[in-house]
Amino acid sequence: MKVYECCDIESVTKKIYCRECGQEITNEREVPDKGNVYSYTVIHVPPAEYAHLAPYTVALIELHNSNVKLTVRIAGEVEIGDEVELDEFVDGAYVYKKTS
Numbered sequence: 001m002k003v004y005e006c007c008d009i010e011s012v013t014k015k016i017y018c019r020e021c022g023q024e025i026t027n028e029r030e031v032p033d034k035g036n037v038y039s040y041t042v043i044h045v046p047p048a049e050y051a052h053l054a055p056y057t058v059a060l061i062e063l064h065n066s067n068v069k070l071t072v073r074i075a076g077e078v079e080i081g082d083e084v085e086l087d088e089f090v091d092g093a094y095v096y097k098k099t100s
């Protein structure tokens, strides 16, 4: 996936202007879709639209070669440090799975 960088802030969300310096963000690069679990929460009682998915895990992952931390949904259980990879992008949410 692509990350956009300015003022040492990286983001996977494309922003036209940097929040820090107000300049147009022109720095973008491709990083792997893989990362490691940084922290996670198991959701047992989700919002109604995700009820059919419960229980599932919402994890903060650190993408490789980047300081971007991304909030993703993961089916099943993970541990901190587990390597995960992008499975699909649905309804504006990143869905990851463990690499095996």
Ligand SMILES: [Zn+2]
Pocket (backbone or CB within 6 Å): 006, 007, 018, 019, 020, 021, 022, 023
């Ligand atoms: Zn900037």
